[in-house]
Amino acid sequence: MAARHPIARGIAVLCTVIVLVFLATFALTWGTEGRLSSALALAGRVGVVDVSGVITSSDDVVEALRDFQHAPSVKAVVVRVDSPGGGVDASQEIYHAITELRGKKPVIASLGGVAASGGYYVASACDAIVANPGSLTGSIGVIMELGNVQELLQKIGVQAEVLKAGAYKDMGSPVRPLTDEERTIFQQMIDSVHTQFIAAVADGRKMDPGKVRALADGRIYSGEQAHDLGLVDKLGGLQDAIAMAAERGGIVGEPHVSHASLGHEPWWWRLLFNFAPSGLFPLRPTLGLQLLYGGPFPR
Numbered sequence: 188m189a190a191r192h193p194i195a196r197g198i199a200v201l202c203t204v205i206v207l208v209f210l211a212t213f214a215l216t217w218g219t220e221g222r223l224s225s226a227l228a229l230a231g232r233v234g235v236v237d238v239s240g241v242i243t244s245s246d247d248v249v250e251a252l253r254d255f256q257h258a259p260s261v262k263a264v265v266v267r268v269d270s271p272g273g274g275v276d277a278s279q280e281i282y283h284a285i286t287e288l289r290g291k292k293p294v295i296a297s298l299g300g301v302a303a304s305g306g307y308y309v310a311s312a313c314d315a316i317v318a319n320p321g322s323l324t325g326s327i328g329v330i331m332e333l334g335n336v337q338e339l340l341q342k343i344g345v346q347a348e349v350l351k352a353g354a355y356k357d358m359g360s361p362v363r364p365l366t367d368e369e370r371t372i373f374q375q376m377i378d379s380v381h382t383q384f385i386a387a388v389a390d391g392r393k394m395d396p397g398k399v400r401a402l403a404d405g406r407i408y409s410g411e412q413a414h415d416l417g418l419v420d421k422l423g424g425l426q427d428a429i430a431m432a433a434e435r436g437g438i439v440g441e442p443h444v445s446h447a448s449l450g451h452e453p454w455w456w457r458l459l460f461n462f463a464p465s466g467l468f469p470l471r472p473t474l475g476l477q478l479l480y481g482g483p484f485p486r
Contacts, residue, residue, distance in 0.1 A: 231262040231438035233429050236447045238266060238281065242273025242305045242480075245280035251447035252284045256291055261445065263293040263436030265428045266313055272304030272326065272480045275380055282387060285312035293435035297428035298322040298419070303407055305480030307418070308384060311391035314435070315420040317428040318410035325413055327388060328405030329381045329480060331373060334361045384480065392418070 234255035238248055255261045266285060272278070288294055289312065296302075296310035298318035303326035310316050310324075318324060340347060340362060347362035358369045365373070385403050389396040394417060402416060413419040421427065433442035 231433070231436060232258075232260050232443045232445050233432045233436065233438070234258070234261045234264045234445050234447060235425075235429070236264060236266050237269070238306065238309055239269045239299075242270055242277045242281070242309070244274075245277040245284070248281050249284040252281075252288050255445075255447070256288045261292070262438050262442075263295070263432035264288060265295050265297050265425070265432050266310065267297045267299060267425060267428075268302040268306045268310050269299030270303075270306035270309075271301050272306050272308070274305070275329070275480055278305035278308045278480050279383075279387075281309045282312040282391070285309065286391070289314055293432055295428045295432040295435070297425045298324055298410060299425075304328065308387060308480050311388045313391070315431060316418070317421045317423045317431060318413060318419045319424055320409065320411040320414075320422050322410035322413075323407050324410060325402070325408035325418060326405055327384055327399070327403035329377050329384065330405075331377055333359050333365070335364055336361050337363055388418075 234251075236248060236251045236255070252264070252266075255264050285294055294313045296313035296316040298306075298310060298316065299322065300319075301323045302310055302318070303324050307324050307327065337347075347360075349357050349360065349362070351357050355369065355372065357363075358372065359365070381403070385396060385399050388394065388403075389399045392399070398417070402418065408416065408418065410419060410422060414422055421431070429442065429444060436442075
């Protein structure tokens with residue numbers, strides 16, 4: 188048999204060494220992670236889920252909440268809210284996911300700089316709410332904004348033609364003003380969703396619905412004011428919320444903290460749409476009619 192070429196032998200030896208190093212590294216890593224996981228399972232973890240920016244989708248947050256719900260080593264969860272609110276549907280879906288988790292593990296809300304309207308809606312589902320004294324919260328209300336570009340179109344010589352089946356099919360169209368009857372229909376719908384907001388806060392906070400309704404005129408409160416009104420349980424920051432969650436979860440000693448990894452919009456997208464003036468509402472990501480649990484400030 189012919190002798191192997193020296194280069195071929197060298198390549199074979201190198202490949203063998205690489206494989207052996209890989210296997211050794213894998214074994215060591217697996218063993219370390221296994222021991223670490225066991226230690227964390229015994230010590231207990233507090234999971235942290237961020238609800239930040241305008242609430243336009245619930246998918247990532249709901250998935251993170253359910254992951255923590257099914258993780259044996261996670262004994263309690265903190266929902267960190269730094270949001271001025273957003274879509275009604277997304278806020279309600281996160282609320283219900285927290286309610287489901289709350290039946291299995293303690294859930295504490297930590298309010299950041301702004302946790303208003305839909306942000307407070309989400310927080311109210313938790314077992315307790317911790318807010319900084321200067322946090323902006325409350326804004327328990329519903330808003331719908333409709334643009335009317337009829338005069339603008341006339342000035343540039345554009346005339347809209349609408350074909351429809353159903354008297355109210357184009358209700359809210361930007362190419363004509365609302366009728367009084369249509370305005371009444373919209374207001375009835377908004378009032379219905381507002382009542383849902385009040386009921387959700389009353390149920391989550393175990394408050395009298397009448398008391399919540401008296402506070403639900405859309406105004407914002409500081410964290411300190413909200414605490415005095417019963418909308419917040421304790422004044423403090425994120426670490427205070429984590430400590431409360433750990434205590435309620437039966438964790439002894441310093442808790443290990445796991446932050447959920449969420450997919451976020453690019454910074455420039457958040458900058459553009461979170462701070463766009465109200466007049467630019469038709470240009471925002473969700474076009475057309477949209478009910479918002481949004482605050483009385485740029486969303």
